[in-house]
Amino acid sequence: MTAPEPPPVATAARPASLTEAERGPSSATTARCEPASAASAVLELRDVHFRRGGRPILRGITVTVRAGERWALLGPNGAGKSTILSFCGAVSHPSEGTVDVLGSRIGRVDLQTLRRRIGHVNPRHPLDSPLSATEVVLTGLTGTVETPMRWAPQADEVERAWEMLDVVGLGDRREANWFTMSQGERGRALIARALVIRPDLLLLDEPTTGLDVAAREQFLETVDGLVRHDPEMTSILVTHHLEELPETTTHALVISDGAVVAAGAVDEALTTETISRAFRHPIEVAKDRGRWSARAGRAG
Ligand SMILES: Nc1ncnc2c1ncn2[C@@H]1O[C@H](COP(=O)(O)OP(=O)(O)OP(=O)(O)O)[C@@H](O)[C@H]1O
Numbered sequence: 001m002t003a004p005e006p007p008p009v010a011t012a013a014r015p016a017s018l019t020e021a022e023r024g025p026s027s028a029t030t031a032r033c034e035p036a037s038a039a040s041a042v043l044e045l046r047d048v049h050f051r052r053g054g055r056p057i058l059r060g061i062t063v064t065v066r067a068g069e070r071w072a073l074l075g076p077n078g079a080g081k082s083t084i085l086s087f088c089g090a091v092s093h094p095s096e097g098t099v100d101v102l103g104s105r106i107g108r109v110d111l112q113t114l115r116r117r118i119g120h121v122n123p124r125h126p127l128d129s130p131l132s133a134t135e136v137v138l139t140g141l142t143g144t145v146e147t148p149m150r151w152a153p154q155a156d157e158v159e160r161a162w163e164m165l166d167v168v169g170l171g172d173r174r175e176a177n178w179f180t181m182s183q184g185e186r187g188r189a190l191i192a193r194a195l196v197i198r199p200d201l202l203l204l205d206e207p208t209t210g211l212d213v214a215a216r217e218q219f220l221e222t223v224d225g226l227v228r229h230d231p232e233m234t235s236i237l238v239t240h241h242l243e244e245l246p247e248t249t250t251h252a253l254v255i256s257d258g259a260v261v262a263a264g265a266v267d268e269a270l271t272t273e274t275i276s277r278a279f280r281h282p283i284e285v286a287k288d289r290g291r292w293s294a295r296a297g298r299a300g
Contacts, residue, residue: 039066041100042201042234043088048097050083050258057083058094058258065234065251070227072245072266073238075255076279081238082205084255088236089203090114102200116143119194119202123187123209133176133189137161140193157196164192167229168222184215188222195226202226202235208244216244224248242270247290254278272297 043065050058058080065071073081086092087099090111099106104114119140127136127145138153138161139145153161165171168188173181181189187207194202204223208216223246226233239245245266252269254262256278262269270292272285282297 039068040103041065042067042069042102043236044098044100045084045087045094046098048084048087048094048099050080050095056258061097061255061258061260063253063260063263065236067234068232069234070246070248070250071236072249072252072270073236073255074240074242074252074270074275074278075261076240079255079278080258081255084253085203085205085236085238088201089118089120116197117200119197119199121187121190121194121202121204121207123183123190123205123207125186125190127178130177130179132174133165133170133178133181133185133192134158134161134174136178136189137164137192137196140196161192161196164195165189167195167226168192169218169225182215183210184212184218187211187215187219191222191226200234202233204235204237206238206240208239208241220244220246242275242285242292242294245292256280 041064043063045061045063048058048061049056061080061084073084075081083092087094087106088101090101090106093099093107101114102117106114125145129146131139131147135147138157139147141153141157142148142151162171162174165174168191170176170185170188170192173185173189176185178186178189191204191207207223208219211219223237226235227248237246237249249266251264252262252266253260254269254274261278262271262274267287270285270287272283275285275294276283276297283294284297286293286295
């Protein structure tokens with residue numbers, strides 16, 4: 001999945017509405033995630049359709065994410081995960097339907113302002129300079145990849161960056177050079193970068209891509225640790241792999257071919273039936289001590 005890093009300026013005008021034929025199956029394929037608690041909605045997608053070049057990419061996605069929930073977004077290649085994440089990150093608009101992020105309707109508000117409240121962890125962070133871990137985290141405050149010219153952090157901002165490096169277990173790596181940091185350290189530094197703005201919503205876009213098993217486990221521990229640090233944190237983590245889900249995941253949205261297969265409490269949404277349907281292959285889903293696994297089902 002290759003969700004775009006939020007661009008620095010608001011995006012283009014809303015595309016024209018879809019015709020009925022282009023919309024494809026709507027209510028029939030829509031799984032609604034009913035609110036599990038009275039917590040306020042952080043994100044609401046209602047009957048969202050999206051098309052590219054006339055081709056339907058998303059078909060009737062409806063889901064509500066509430067404060068303090070930690071969602072996983074799963075589905076096979078090309079299912080539409082990046083496209084959904086681009087709405088969650090206030091990067092683009094649906095062709096039809098509504099998206100409310102942090103109480104603001106996408107298409108009616110300045111997206112750049114909204115993005116300042118959203119932390120985005122993208123393991124393909126395109127940094128080309130030998131910034132220190134502290135400097136990388138500080139670029140979260142400027143919303144840039146590089147440190148802007150003539151910008152210098154205030155003392156309290158540096159303190160905040162160090163605090164976030166402590167949270168992700170990199171307290172002793174403040175001066176580490178981006179070029180010499182391991183993939184795992186980079187991933188954790190990017191979480192600190194996302195957290196430095198005190199986001200109301202954290203998006204993790206296939207954050208364990210490229211990590212070896214030890215680094216992956218350390219990364220997942222870090223993600224689980226965020227919940228202890230801030231139990232109210234709302235997050236959405238995108239992955240293809242059930243093994244890459246943090247134990248603290250509370251809900252899941254499973255999509256396939258642009259439509260919802262399952263949405264809701266994680267233990268109900270991630271089952272052998274829903275994952276097999278989404279990936280169009282018999283897959284046995286198991287959960288052991290808080291972690292999920294998947295293996296191809298065998299005949300007999
Ligand atoms: N720029 C584009 N132009 C045309 N079609 C695109 C473009 N980007 C994505 N698509 C199509 O939109 C569909 C959904 O893509 P999306 O990237 O959202 O899926 P994904 O679930 O994130 O996939 P992956 O896991 O492979 O990254 C796919 O069929 C893809 O081919």
